[in-house]
Amino acid sequence: MTxxxxxxxxxxxxxxYRAALGLLIVYDALTWLFHTTELFSNQGFHIPNxxxxxxxxxxxxxxxxxxxxxxxxxVAAGLFTRVAIFCTxxxxxxxxxxxxxxxKAAWTIVMIVLTALFFSDCGNRFSLDHWLxxxxxxxxxxETSSIFVQRLLQLEFMQIYxxxxxxxITNPDWVNGSIFYxxxxxxxxxxxxxxxSTLDLNIPARMGGLGTILFELFVGVFLFFPSTRRWAIAxxxxxxxGIQATLSIxxxxxxxxxxxxxxxxxxxxxxxQMKKALxxx
Numbered sequence: 001m002t003x004x005x006x007x008x009x010x011x012x013x014x015x016x017y018r019a020a021l022g023l024l025i026v027y028d029a030l031t032w033l034f035h036t037t038e039l040f041s042n043q044g045f046h047i048p049n050x051x052x053x054x055x056x057x058x059x060x061x062x063x064x065x066x067x068x069x070x071x072x073x074x075v076a077a078g079l080f081t082r083v084a085i086f087c088t089x090x091x092x093x094x095x096x097x098x099x100x101x102x103x104k105a106a107w108t109i110v111m112i113v114l115t116a117l118f119f120s121d122c123g124n125r126f127s128l129d130h131w132l133x134x135x136x137x138x139x140x141x142x143e144t145s146s147i148f149v150q151r152l153l154q155l156e157f158m159q160i161y162x163x164x165x166x167x168x169i170t171n172p173d174w175v176n177g178s179i180f181y182x183x184x185x186x187x188x189x190x191x192x193x194x195x196x197s198t199l200d201l202n203i204p205a206r207m208g209g210l211g212t213i214l215f216e217l218f219v220g221v222f223l224f225f226p227s228t229r230r231w232a233i234a235x236x237x238x239x240x241x242g243i244q245a246t247l248s249i250x251x252x253x254x255x256x257x258x259x260x261x262x263x264x265x266x267x268x269x270x271x272x273q274m275k276k277a278l279x280x281x
Contacts, residue, residue: 009147010271011124015078017153017262018085018122021113022076024251024258025088028106029068031250032095036061040098053097064091078127082118089114106252112156120149143271150263157259158220165216174213177205184246193246215239223264236260 038044042055056064068091074084089111096107123129124141133140173179183189184197215235222232237260240253262270 005148005151007147008144009150009267011121011143011145011267012126012271012274013262013265013267014117014120014122014145014150015125015127016270016274017258018078018081018117019076019126020258020262021110021117021255022072022074022088024254025072025092025110026069026076028251029065029072033062033065033069036065040065040095045101053094055098064094067091068095078123078129081123081127081129085114085118089118106250106255109156109160109255113153116149116152116156121145122149147267150267153259153263154223157256157263158223161216161219165213165218168209168213168216174209177202177207177209180205180208188247188249190246190248196246212239223260226266229264233260233264 032039037058039061040056041058041061043058044055044061055061068088071084071087071091074080075088092107092114093111096104096111099107121141124145125143130141168174171179173182180201181197184193189197219232219236222228223236237257240257240260243249244253
């Protein structure tokens, strides 16, 4: 167990994940940028009261969102990485406190992930920090570090799956599959989801409900063992692609797919593939 949690491992996985996460944050912030008055300001949907977090003016809300775009780009590029992560986390967390309407699963995931990355060496490679150090002929940051932060991130996503599965067991609509017809007709449904709801799919819907429960309960176990990890990642990516195609849930699925594809393969595997790819250029 000590070797599993604390051994030295290549930092390439964390660095690549940092870059991908930064781009997802930038995308989310850009979708908010021209709606900040409604979303975050004192003239928007969230009416401040005595006990609420102070709401910014429309101009300040726009400025903070623009700053979030810039800090997210810095996280993706790995420029002043630790400072950029801290600024991104601070602004994201502030917006999280202001929003009292939306379902905030992705918001929470990003805050936890950014907190973990802040204490990691995710800026040691694939970053402008690394490039600037090489250009200044300074000693390069090490390409290995403790795997502990990556294990924490893996456990974070595994427990999300597990407790989502536990919550669905208690809902008869998930067990009998009827939840799919309601989801495909709700305000989150895409055109494909609405079309699917018109089909007579009682048996597939029941199988889908039970399959979703079983997947979420046990995918963490399959991700843990090397012999089943590759199949668990492939099934997980297909699972989230299906959700993204039928429901308008923003970037939530992409946060999970990014984690599955980058964080769960062994870091030596990612490092080897990246070095091979970079060696071709």
